[in-house]
Amino acid sequence: MPLPDDAVEARAQGWRTLAALHARIEDALERALQAAHGLSVTEYTVLDVLAKQDGWHMRMQQLARAVVLSQSATTRLVTRLEKRGLLSRYLCEEDRRGIYTEVTGPGRELLAEARPTHDTTLTAALDEAVEIPELEPLVRSVQDLTRV
Numbered sequence: 001m002p003l004p005d006d007a008v009e010a011r012a013q014g015w016r017t018l019a020a021l022h023a024r025i026e027d028a029l030e031r032a033l034q035a036a037h038g039l040s041v042t043e044y045t046v047l048d049v050l051a052k053q054d055g056w057h058m059r060m061q062q063l064a065r066a067v068v069l070s071q072s073a074t075t076r077l078v079t080r081l082e083k084r085g086l087l088s089r090y091l092c093e094e095d096r097r098g099i100y101t102e103v104t105g106p107g108r109e110l111l112a113e114a115r116p117t118h119d120t121t122l123t124a125a126l127d128e129a130v131e132i133p134e135l136e137p138l139v140r141s142v143q144d145l146t147r148v
Contacts, residue, residue, distance in 0.1 A: 017134055017135060017138055018138060020134070020135065021129055021135050021138050021139065021142075024125060024128075024129055024135075025122065025125045025126070025129070026041055028121050028122075028124070028125040029041045029044075029118060029121050029122065029125070032117050032118075032120075032121040033114060033117060033118060033121075036114070036117045037110060037113060037114040037117060039110070039114055042067060042069070042077060043077065043080075043081060043086075044111070044114055044118060045067050046063065046067055046074075046077060046078070046081065046087070047081075047086065047087075047103055047107055047110070047111040047114075048111060048115075048118075049063065049066045049067060050063070050087070050101060050102060050103045050107075051103055051108065051111055057100040057101060057102035057103075058100065058101055058102075059092070059098050059099065059100055059101075060074060060075065060078065060089075060099045060100075060101055063078070063101055078101050081107070085104060085106050085107075086103065086104060086106055086107035086110060087101055087102065087103060087104060087107055088101070088102055088104055089101050089102075090102075126139055126142065126143065130143075
């Protein structure tokens with residue numbers, strides 16, 4: 001049973017609002033992280049996701065899912081970070097088909113330097129967005145999630 005036109009429009013408007021908030025935040029983070037640390041948002045996210053793993057490593061396919069990239073895009077990104085000395089890859093001892101990625105010492109250092117920039121920029125972007133009437137309810141929802 002199809003949705004009534006007003007429900008379809010409400011859903012579409014909700015999606016546009018979410019996309020607008022995401023774009024604002026990602027743009028602010030991208031500018032701040034690039035300027036201060038030479039990292040893209042996605043590069044920061046990869047380092048952050050890996051840093052939260054036991055042993056600081058993850059299988060490549062798990063990493064791709066965690067950062068919402070295709071496996072080929074993840075491989076290209078990991079290769080770039082590996083060339084910069086921020087990540088390393090190695091074969092899984094139990095399953096030679098599996099490849100792990102882990103954060104190196106320099107990667108951990110850069111992440112530690114970048115984390116305050118990320119957190120401050122994210123807070124500022126949300127504080128700005130909450131002042132926009134169309135975004136305010138969504139920003140409040142995001143802020144409520146972080147209070148849990």
